Structures are given as structure tokens and as C-alpha cells.
Amino acid sequence: MIELEQLRYVRLGTRDLRGASEFATGVLGLQHVRTEADRAYFRSDYRDHTLCYVLTDSDYASFALDVRTAEVLKRAQQALSDFGLKPRFGTDEECADRRVKAFIAFEDRTGNSVEIVLRPLMSGWRYFPSRDTGVRGLLSVALRSKSRDDERLWTSVFNGRISDWVGDACYIRMDRLHHRLSLHPSSQAGLLGVAFEVESIDQVMQAKYFLKSSQIRIKHGPGRQPTSGQMFITFDGPDGMLFSFVTGMSTIADDQTHLPRQFPDVASSYCAWGSEVAIPELAGAESLRDN
Amino acid sequence: MIELRDIRYCRLGTRDLSAAEWFATTILGLEVAERTKRALYFKSDSRDHTLCYFEGEPEDQTTAFEVAASEDLDAAATALEAAGSPAARGTAEDSELRRVRDFLSFSDPSGNKIELVLRPAHSARHYHGTRDAGVTGFSHVGLFSTNAARDEVFWTTVFNARVSDRLGDAPLMRINPVHHTIAILPGRKAGIHHINHQVASTDDVQRSNALLRERQIPVVFGPGRHPASSAQFLYFTGPDEVTYEYSVGVRNVDDEPIYRERQLEASARGACQWGAQPVVKLI
Numbered sequence: 311m312i313e314l315e316q317l318r319y320v321r322l323g324t325r326d327l328r329g330a331s332e333f334a335t336g337v338l339g340l341q342h343v344r345t346e347a348d349r350a351y352f353r354s355d356y357r358d359h360t361l362c363y364v365l366t367d368s369d370y371a372s373f374a375l376d377v378r379t380a381e382v383l384k385r386a387q388q389a390l391s392d393f394g395l396k397p398r399f400g401t402d403e404e405c406a407d408r409r410v411k412a413f414i415a416f417e418d419r420t421g422n423s424v425e426i427v428l429r430p431l432m433s434g435w436r437y438f439p440s441r442d443t444g445v446r447g448l449l450s451v452a453l454r455s456k457s458r459d460d461e462r463l464w465t466s467v468f469n470g471r472i473s474d475w476v477g478d479a480c481y482i483r484m485d486r487l488h489h490r491l492s493l494h495p496s497s498q499a500g501l502l503g504v505a506f507e508v509e510s511i512d513q514v515m516q517a518k519y520f521l522k523s524s525q526i527r528i529k530h531g532p533g534r535q536p537t538s539g540q541m542f543i544t545f546d547g548p549d550g551m552l553f554s555f556v557t558g559m560s561t562i563a564d565d566q567t568h569l570p571r572q573f574p575d576v577a578s579s580y581c582a583w584g585s586e587v588a589i590p591e592l593a594g595a596e597s598l599r600d601n
Numbered sequence: 602m603i604e605l606r607d608i609r610y611c612r613l614g615t616r617d618l619s620a621a622e623w624f625a626t627t628i629l630g631l632e633v634a635e636r637t638k639r640a641l642y643f644k645s646d647s648r649d650h651t652l653c654y655f656e657g658e659p660e661d662q663t664t665a666f667e668v669a670a671s672e673d674l675d676a677a678a679t680a681l682e683a684a685g686s687p688a689a690r691g692t693a694e695d696s697e698l699r700r701v702r703d704f705l706s707f708s709d710p711s712g713n714k715i716e717l718v719l720r721p722a723h724s725a726r727h728y729h730g731t732r733d734a735g736v737t738g739f740s741h742v743g744l745f746s747t748n749a750a751r752d753e754v755f756w757t758t759v760f761n762a763r764v765s766d767r768l769g770d771a772p773l774m775r776i777n778p779v780h781h782t783i784a785i786l787p788g789r790k791a792g793i794h795h796i797n798h799q800v801a802s803t804d805d806v807q808r809s810n811a812l813l814r815e816r817q818i819p820v821v822f823g824p825g826r827h828p829a830s831s832a833q834f835l836y837f838t839g840p841d842e843v844t845y846e847y848s849v850g851v852r853n854v855d856d857e858p859i860y861r862e863r864q865l866e867a868s869a870r871g872a873c874q875w876g877a878q879p880v881v882k883l884i
Contacts, residue, residue, distance in 0.1 A: 511803060511833075512826060512875065519876030532824075534804060541803075582804060584811030 312386045312468050314375045317448060317490045318430050319408070320504050321362045322551055323370025330363040330548040337526060338506065338553060339443030343433075349407065354506055355447035358409045358431035361504070368549035371501035372415070373451050374425040375484070380412065383428050387414050389467045400425075419457035421499035444513035445506045449556060450489055452503040454496035454591065461493055471565060474537040477575025477595055481537055486561040488538035494591040502591055503544060503552035510557055517543050517555050529588045533581035534558075537573060544589065552589065603677045604761045605666040605776040608741060608783075609721050610650060611796055612665070612699075613843065614657025621654040621840045628818055629798070629845060630734030634724070640698070645798055646738030649700050649722035652796070659841035662793045663706075664742050665699070665716040666776070674705050677717055677759075681707050684759045691716070710755050711746045712791035735805030736798050740851070741781055743795040743844075745788030746771075752785050765854055766829040769867025773829055778853040780830040795836060795844040799851070806835050806847055813837050821880045825873035826850075829865055836879070 324330040331350045334340045340352035340361060348365035351358070364370060377383050390397040397416040405412060411429035418424060439445060453460070461480050464470035470482040473489050481489035494502055508514060518532050521543070529552060530544040540559035547553040562568045573579035576594040577587055587593045615621045622641055625631045631643040634650045642650035668674060674690075681688040688707035696703055702720035709715055730736055746752040749770040756762040762774040765781050773781035786794045800806060810824050813835075821844060822836040832848040839845045854860045865871035869878050 515824065515826070515875040519878075523876070532807065534807070583807040584815075585807075 311466075312382060312389055312426075313377065314426075314468050314470070314484050315378055316376055317451065317484075318357070318374040318376050318427055319360045319362060319448070320373045320451060320501065321364055321371070321408075321425075322501075322504075322549065323366040323368050324363050324549045325365070325368050326548065327363055327365045333548050334361060334363065335440035337441075337521075337524065337547075339439045339441035339445055341438055341440060353433065353437050354445050355437050356432055357447075358433050360448035362408075363548075369500065370423075371551065372423040372425055373501065373504075374408070374410075374413070374427045374430070376410075376427045376430055380428060383412060383414060383426060386426050386467075390414070390416050393463060393467050395419075395463075397426075418453075418455075418463055419459040420453075420455050422453050422455075422460075422501065443517065443555065444509035445555070446509060447507055448504070449487075449507040449559070450491060450505045451501060452492045452494060452505070452552075452591075454498055454500050454502050455493040456496065456499060464491060464493075471568075472570045473562060473568070474571045474573060476537065476573040476579040479575075479591070483562060486563065488540070488560050488562060496591050501551065502589075503554055504547075505542070505554040505556045507559075508555045508557050511541055514541050514543050514555055514557055517545075521545050527588070530554075530592060531581065531583075531585045533583040533585035536579060536582045537571070602761055603673055603680055603717075603759060604668065605717070605782075606669055607667050607777060608739065609648070609665040609667045609718055610653060610699075610739070611742060611793065612653045612655060612661075612663040612716075613793075613841070614659055614661035615654050615841055616656070616659065617840065618654060618656060624840050625652065625654065626731040628813070628816065629839070630730040630732045630736050631798075632729055632731055642700075644724065644726075644728050645736050646728050647724060648738075649724045651739035653699075654840075659843075660792070661714075662843075663714040663716055664744065664793065665704070665718050665721075667721055668717050668719060671703065671719060674703060674717060674719055677705055680759050681705075684755060686710065686755070686759075688717075708791075709744070709746075710751050711744070711748065713744045713746075713793075714791075734809060734847070735801040736847075737801050738799055739796070740779070740799045740848075741784065741797040742793060743784040743786050743797075745790065745792045745794050746785045747788065747790065749785050749787050756783060756785070763854075763857075764862045765860075766863045766865060768829065768865045768871050771867065772862075775854055778855055780832075780852050780854060793843060795846050796839075797846040797848060800847045800849050802849055803833055806833050806849055809847055810835050819880070823873070823877050825875045825877035827872060828874045829863070829871075834873075 343351040352361040400413045409431035410427040413427040473481045527546045542556040544554040634644040635642040640655035643652040691704040700722035701718040704718040819838040832851040834848040
């Protein structure tokens with residue numbers, strides 16, 4: 311069992327680095343850290359960066375979790391190989407690009423790209439947002455999944471625990487928070503969305519009116535997840551990526567006594583407020599079949 | 602100084618009782634407490650009723666406040682006479698219609714019809730809403746005023762109203778620890794600006810927002826949060842163009858001696874800290 315520590319960063323491909331950067335600061339309110347030729351890095355908390363835009367194909371998307379020691383990283387490589395995946399260690403150049411000491415990259419059965427990193431860089435400086443969106447940090451990512459094996463990957467190779475299911479979609483926790491990762495059955499591969507935690511409901515609702523006036527499409531919410539209890543608003547980002555501002559996720563205090571709940575595969579399992587949803591993966595089985 | 606203890610009910614005339622009933626139950630979530638030939642009484646909490654629709658003209662709107670003792674009614678009659686708003690004692694028959702022991706009726710300087718009621722009927726029966734709107738009770742009223750500064754003086758000198766905050770010249774006034782029970786809002790003529798019911802949670806405000814939009818009930822402001830009272834709100838239109846509000850999280854003024862009213866701007870920004878824009882001129 312490989313112990314994962316934290317969700318560290320997401321790396322997203324874009325064909326328009328300047329446009330994506332403007333979104334990251336102007337809409338998400340993140341702090342611009344640096345731009346290097348074909349890369350732009352953004353902070354959302356105490357870490358060096360949690361979002362990196364890479365000038366490349368817009369299908370490119372990856373995210374990273376860290377392990378504590380080089381020994382665990384080595385074990386992870388073995389465990390992933392045993393699981394039938396093809397992990398590889400990153401080159402020195404790739405490590406420098408990610409501000410990590412070492413990492414392995416692999417694709418899950420679906421083809422989602424994941425990185426397991428060692429000693430990612432933090433910043434000693436206070437996070438100073440570009441805009442007062444109340445962002446407190448990178449909270450979770452949602453992945454599309456074409457294979458039931460993906461759930462097994464996170465819960466048997468890694469220390470992920472199922473918190474709840476909606477149909478066959480699952481919410482996976484790695485610490486006390488209800489989830490850091492969610493897997494959503496889909497016909498495609500790829501990162502579905504990236505969620506940043508904000509201070510309170512005020513920032514979620516302010517985002518609603520800000521996004522509307524900025525003519526940025528809201529795809530889901532404002533709403534509240536019946537599973538995690540978090541309030542959310544999910545909107546379009548550059549290159550087809552979804553971003554969410556969320557607040558109020560519940561915690562699971564006792565791993566031993568928590569029994570994952572099975573919610574029906576319907577839209578109301580994704581929003582208790584009855585908000586409209588324009589994301590096929592979150593609209594329930596009926597909608598997915600129509601697609 | 603006459604002490605108003607709490608707000609009690611609104612009585613609204615309507616030419617279409619069945620439309621009013623549909624709205625009050627199916628949409629607002631209230632419960633029919635009693636049905637008479639010419640009126641419908643609605644429950645929103647443990648009180649006998651807090652809203653009454655009766656056959657009449659939609660302009661005929663009354664708001665009632667509860668006083669503690671019969672002497673208060675006598676004192677109020679004298680004070681109102683002196684303030685230039687003479688009051689009339691209610692008849693036994695009219696008291697019965699209102700489910701109160703006694704009452705006094707008068708108009709504020711703008712012409713809003715007000716009643717002061719004594720020993721209004723309580724109810725031992727639990728309030729069970731028609732839909733799960735989370736309503737916890739009728740809480741406050743906004744009244745149109747033709748001269749907000751004049752009406753503020755009236756409510757704060759004849760009665761125990763205290764200004765909690767102002768939006769422009771519109772005072773939000775309390776008669777107990779709740780931030781406001783009476784809001785005075787500038788308008789061309791007297792009338793009820795809005796009727797507020799409290800709900801139990803943020804979820805109730807947001808779920809109702811989805812339901813109202815689905816039912817094509819005009820949502821005229823919100824969901825939002827008032828910077829003054831910190832309440833999360835949703836305003837929508839009921840029968841005869843009366844605006845209703847759901848809200849949750851209104852602050853209390855617990856320390857009277859050190860509390861100071863604040864001045865907010867009379868704009869969408871002053872009325873909502875989330876960025877909601879009223880679709881009509883609500884403030």
C-alpha cells in the first residue's frame with residue numbers, strides 16, 4: 311500500500327498561454343509565480359505552485375500527489391508495474407520543470423496521466439491573490455474513467471478510501487476530507503475538473519454573479535453536493551477544463567466506522583439545491599445515455 | 602413610548618382568493634389554518650395565523666404588531682392622537698375576525714394601515730408546511746413610505762423602534778433583538794414593500810430559488826446576502842404584485858448600549874454583498 315500525502319498540483323495544456331494566464335489570475339484570482347517560455351505557474355496557497363499551464367496540445371492534463379520518501383516512490387513504481395501500468399521516472403529536466411526532487415509518471419487504465427512526486431517545492435512567502443476570490447488552496451480533482459480498474463488502483467495500490475458512490479462514480483479520500491479525487495464513468499479519458507477551496511458561501515455566490523457578468527459559462531451550481539456537503543460553483547475554463555470554487559466539505563473523522571453510501575445515479579445526487587447541470591458526467595445515468 | 606413586542610400578521614385584500622391560496626401553500630409553503638367564506642388564514646409557525654388573505658381590494662393591506670397589555674392600547678391611542686395619527690378601537694366583531702382580544706387601528710404618516718393587537722391567538726397545533734420550504738416563521742415587513750425621514754421619526758418616537766442600519770434614507774428598524782422587524786422604504790405611495798418569512802438554512806433559500814425559477818415565479822432579487830443584517834435572501838413576486846422574501850441568518854442586536862447604526866449606500870451594492878442585481882427597483 312503506497313501512502314499518498316497530498317494533492318500537489320495540476321498541469322494543463324493550453325494552446326493560448328496568455329489567455330490561460332489571464333483566466334488564472336483574472337477569474338480564478340490565483341497568484342502568478344513565473345512564466346518561462348512555454349510555461350506559466352500559479353499559486354493558490356503556501357506551495358510554490360498548484361497550477362501550471364503548459365503551451366502544448368490542449369488535451370494534455372496531469373495532476374500530482376506526493377509521497378514522503380524516495381523509498382516509497384520506488385515502491386510505488388514497483389506496485390504500479392505489478393498492477394500492469396507503465397510507470398517511468400521523470401528526467402532531471404522534467405523534475406526541474408515541476409519543482410520536485412523526483413517523480414514517476416504513469417497513465418491509469420483509462421489513460422489519465424498521473425504523477426507521483428517527491429519533495430515538491432513550497433514557498434515561504436504568503437500567498438497573495440491577484441483578485442479577492444477567497445481561494446484557500448487546491449482541494450480536489452475530478453477524473454473521467456473508462457475502467458472499473460481505476461477505482462481499484464486508488465484503493466488497493468494507493469491508500470485511497472471510498473467515501474461515497476453515486477452510481478459507479480466514486481469519491482476517494484486520502485486524508486480526513488471527504489474526497490481529494492473523484493472518478494466519473496465516461497466514454498472519454500481526461501481530467502474533468504479542478505476544484506479550489508474558497509473561504510465561505512459568500513465567495514461561491516459572489517463568483518456566480520461575477521461569472522455571469524463576465525459571460526463565463528456556469529456549468530453546474532451554485533449548489534451543494536449531497537455526498538460531501540460542499541457548496542460549489544463549476545464553470546468553464548480555457549481548453550475545455552472545468553474549474554470549481556467550493557467550500558464546506560465534510561470530514562470523515564473515523565476511517566474504521568465510516569461506511570460509504572451508495573447514491574442513485576441521478577442529477578440530484580450531485581446537487582441538493584436543484585441547480586442546472588451542463589456536464590454529462592454529473593447529470594445522472596439518463597443524461598449520459600442520451601449523450 | 603409604546604412598546605411593540607413583535608410583528609404578528611399581515612392582512613391582504615385580494616380579488617382572487619383561490620390564486621392567493623395556491624401561492625401561499627404551493628409556492629410559499631404555508632399551511633391553511635382556517636378557511637372562512639371570505640378569508641383564508643395561513644400559519645407559518647406556532648401562532649394561530651400570520652397571514653390572512655380576504656376578499657377585497659389588493660390595495661387594502663394591513664400589518665399588525667403585538668403589544669403586551671390593555672394599557673398599552675390606551676396609551677397608544679393617546680400618543681397617536683398627539684402625533685397626528687388618530688387611532689380607532691376595533692369592534693368585537695373585527696377582533697374576532699383577527700383572532701385577537703382587542704386591537705387598535707391607525708395609519709402611519711405615509712398611510713400604511715397598522716393594527717396593534719392584544720392577546721392574539723396562539724396555536725397548540727404544530728405548523729406543517731404544504732411543501733418542505735423550511736419556513737420557520739413570519740418575521741418582518743417592509744413598508745413603502747412617501748417620506749422615510751418623517752416616518753422614521755414616527756416609528757422611533759411614538760413606538761419603541763430603533764434604527765439598526767440605513768440604506769440611503771431607508772431605515773431598517775428593530776423592536777426586539779432581531780436586526781429589523783420594520784423596514785421603511787421610499788415609494789410613491791403607501792403599501793407593503795415586502796413580507797418576510799425566515800427559513801431554516803442556506804439550503805432552503807437555494808432550493809427555493811431553483812423551485813421558483815422552475816415554476817416561473819418571478820425572482821426579483823437574489824439569491825444574495827444583505828451586508829446590513831447578514832441575512833441570505835431571495836425576493837419573489839406573489840399575488841397582486843406583493844413581494845415576498847425568504848431569508849436566513851439575520852443578525853441580532855444584543856448589546857443595545859454600544860450598538861451603532863451604520864449607513865449603507867442605497868444601491869444593489871449596499872443591498873447585496875454577493876453581487877445580485879434587483880430586477881425591479883426594490884431599494
